[in-house]
Amino acid sequence: MVKRIVWTENAHNERKEILLYWKNHNQSTVYSKKLNELIKKAIQLISAHPHIGRKTDVKNVRVKLVRDYLLFYEETKDTIIILSIWDNRRNPEEAPY
Numbered sequence: 615m616v617k618r619i620v621w622t623e624n625a626h627n628e629r630k631e632i633l634l635y636w637k638n639h640n641q642s643t644v645y646s647k648k649l650n651e652l653i654k655k656a657i658q659l660i661s662a663h664p665h666i667g668r669k670t671d672v673k674n675v676r677v678k679l680v681r682d683y684l685l686f687y688e689e690t691k692d693t694i695i696i697l698s699i700w701d702n703r704r705n706p707e708e709a710p711y
Contacts, residue, residue, distance in 0.1 A: 617661050617664060620693055620694070620695045622697055625697055629650075632699060632701070633646040649681060653683075656678055657685070667685075667687065682701060682703055683702060684700040684709065686698040
């Protein structure tokens with residue numbers, strides 16, 4: 615069963631910031647579009663197979679690697695809640711989950 619996807623405001627803002635950073639950094643939208651597609655595909659996969667992500671120390675929270683980013687999500691009965699998108703190159707001790 616494919617689960618419904620819900621984005622937290624925090625995760626939505628993080629995705630926008632990441633894509634905007636790459637657009638400005640590269641002076642092009644090509645990489646941002648590619649990264650956004652990778653994120654969308656990962657979320658589709660998570661929606662269909664919620665246990666594909668690695669467990670975290672927080673109950674019901676899992677994480678899936680997408681390029682250099684960690685996609686944190688929570689599974690409920692019929693929903694996948696996207697909690698955060700974390701740049702994996704940053705200090706892992708500061709990761710939200």
